[in-house]
Amino acid sequence: MLKSIETGAGAAGSLRGAPPRRRWMLAAGGLCLAVLMISAAPGLAAGKNHNTAKYWKGKNISEATKKLGEPTQMTPLSETGGTLYIFAHPGEQHWVFETDAGGKIVKAAKVE
């Protein structure tokens, strides 16, 4: 007598024959793995987050002014040839940047 192979194939699959609890565990594990992979991506970890000092290093000060508005204080630094910029607008995140002579941000500090 011929027997359908359908049941056997299903049993060989990952979920169809698995009990519901095991299915949930596998789904949760997969979700965790996906979240971990996304969060480990360097672009999201620091590169694209405006709220980290690492994001601002290497950028021109004009990009900071586009995002944060005009600085509340600018101090040219005789020692380095660069400039110290302070963004301290009330109610907003305060930032302090130090640039080189070409306006590139070399130090950034988020003031808590």
Next chain:
Amino acid sequence: MMRRWRIQAIALALVCAALAAPPGSRPARAQSGTPVQLWVDTRTGQVFIRPGAHRVRLSMPGVITEDQLNRQVEEKVEQKTQALQSQISQQQSVNASLAQQNAALNQQVAQMKPAWTNFADNFMNKFSLGTLWYFDYAMYTHPSFGPQFLTQINQPGPGNEIFNSFDLSRAYLNFLFTPTKDITVRVTPNVYRAIGSASNDKVGASGAWGTSLDGNLGYRLKYSYVQFNTLFDSIKSMKGTTIKLGVLPNGWVPWEEDLYGYRFVNLTPWNYYSLASGQAGIAIAGPIKSGEKTYVDYELGVYNNSSFHAFEQTNTKETIDRVTIYPFGALWRFDGLGISGLYNYGYGNVTPDLANIPAALKGPQSHIERLAALVAYTTETWQLAGEFDYGHNAFNVGNMFSGSGPGDAFGIPTCVTTPAATSEAACTGAGGTVVHYPGWYDVTTLSQALLNNGRAAEEGFAFFGHYHVPNTPLTVFGMFNWWQPNIHVDKNPFDFQRWVVGVAYQYNEYLRFALDTQNVHYYHSQFAFPLAEALSFNNKAVYSPIAKANGAITGPVFPDMHSIFLNVEFSY
């Protein structure tokens, strides 16, 4: 069989008749759109023009109806149209493919850069160019003698009220080249004002050219050094430590200018008194960090005794050292509480043979010492700082009158004399003149005795700070100095206070304005300085007969100075 033949014969006859019909009759039929239809009786073989019983439509081979013809034509046209459309579609796909290939090719061509372009890009990434520019309009409601408010700015003395001027006091061009991350080379030329009437040139037997030096704005080198960036990077807490070699910004003056933040308005205390911002030498500077925070920031250096704009003449060197401690850690430069100290020890810039010659006024040859203790608290919106200064031979007559001074201090007599052989001494120093009015002669001689005697000790206090007005681009700032040029003098007529108050307007990230007032207050009331005390500081000094007759030097206290400035700063 007979009947079939008959039918065919009739049909042939009808066709012939139709073909033979007059030409005018065929258009009428074509125009009607209805072809001739015939019916044949299947029993009799008769042909009828109407359908009826036992009649069938007569079908004539080779004759087609207009509808059939139209359908055939339409079918053929449709077939050809479809063929054309197919060709067009094929051509369009070919065109699209070609366009795509062309775009890719163009992109490749655009990305293809010659080697020099790559080199230039890399070069430009290692090269940065900046500028720092100070300009002002100054109106002196009450000009007087005293130190320079800003370098390259000079004002006339008392009696020139409402003197005003536009001044360019700084025009840095900052060139920084970093060929590798280990090394930075900096070259910073700056503007300076040429002062001093050079003699005119005689040209030919009877002609001459006038000098064009006095008052010119020229360029000179302010800083030029190589900096080693990564020598200590292997020690995590010392990462960022640098060693500089060349004509350097020293460890104190530029640092304090950066701390104060309003150098485009006025000079910081020791720079205002005497210490230049740059010398040739070698220095090590760096932070000591823990995590993200800096706990110690220092700069230790050995330099020429001369400043960046003078020849070195000594066989000694000076040291200028600064250490700043941030007890709670600084997240950014100057963040929070900072306690700083300066130690500077050097010598007057004279050659060794001159330094060893006994002289009454040893000021220029003697040792020079400067100390400062500064406590500052800085946040991103306000700052308050207090400073104590102490010095030895660190404020001479040249410093006192760097902004403006009596002519006598520069070898130009201001006294009024008439030739005579009876005078014991004259304000010009040469015998044989009678003094009618000493001018500034005695006061200048007194200043030299008090400030240049080689044993002078200076003491001063300073306070400065600023406050950013919330929700505005405005910051209120100020500085106060109290300076005693020689604390060994009981009542020194040259003691003064300087105070600067203003408001700054931050226009954008490159441009800043300030409206401020700058003042020097010689705070002692006018008095007669005892001649005996003056001689105790320099017993070789020669005072005018008037001073000798009075036993005192009258009017030694200078008038106060008041001014209003509009300052502009551009930094890029």
